[in-house]
Amino acid sequence: MTETRQHIIDTGRRLAAQRGYTAVGLSELLAEAGVPKGSFYHYFKSKEAFGCALLEGFVEGYGADLGQTLYAPDLPARDRLMAYFARWRANQTGGAPEARCLVVKLSAEIADLSPGMRDILDRGVSEIISRLARAVRDGAEDGSLPRHAEPDRIATALYQIWLGASLMAALSHDATPFDSAEATTARLLDHHH
Template sequence: MGVPEIRNVKQSILDVAKLLVSHKGFSAVGLNEVLQAAQVPKGSFYHYFGSKDAFGVALLDGYFETYLQDMAYIFTTTGLSERQKLDRYWQQWIENQTGETDARKCLAVKLGAEVADLSEPMRLALHRGTAGVIDCLSRSLSRGVQDKSVVLKGDAYHAGHQLYYLWLGASVMAKITGTITPFDHALSMTHTVLMSLP
């Protein structure tokens, strides 16, 4: 089997697993279920991943790579103020969390509490990924201060952390309450943090 084919099979496993894990969680999804859905022979899992932990790390790393590419697309859009880009990002967050499909659901929300205590490698992957998201947000906030579309009481780095924690919490509460009300509160608080009206 050539390198491109190995890469394609490995990616196929990860793509299928992302859908299953987004719906059921990491612990509830068995390897046989993933391999059957990906139409890969059962005995070949360890050919692509050294362990279930390594599989989980690859799943999270791939998720955050795509997520950060999506963020970069939003924040490099021309013709918009940085505040408008941030508003677009929050709106996309809400749409992803409230949409019908599991394909774009946030794995940080889904797996954060579940795997952080079970797998140190996966916890570190979550930490790396969320740190990348916070860094992207912080840089956008800094640019917003420069273009005067954002006004912050403190520094952009602190605000980036504050807002990401707020939205992560809102996503969890939206699941618990079965409503979008937590996102309404998150938007209101976000506008307060940015010190300007929506």
């Protein structure tokens, strides 16, 4: 992968995280990245192909970050899960738009816009949920969590709670929805099902 291609993707990611995908025009992206149109089409056959590359990169990077948080071998699984959600909150409320989750920012917008982009995000979300479920199972093994009959259902519910909290926090410009998400997460994890 060349530096120019990565630079275009990084620039697009920052702009999309701030304003959404459709709001970022090609000419604005190229001006911001400082590359000519010919360069763009050398690396991407269309804006949608660029969008797919952007999301592939996000999902891959997110997966690597998630791995570091959820598979920290020195911490009990419950602590790893709570650290993962604390980091989610920090990213969504921090001052750096490029740290924000593109699933939160773009999923509603691209669901009807691009099947290719939707599929990438959908696969990314499924992967996140399966990693959360694995951590719930690990918690039963290491004794930090009760043994849950349906770890996948718990993981899905947690993801949905945090996705909803992120959208509500963005609407209200206030972090209160995350307080409720954290409390609900602890209750769901610690409760015998």
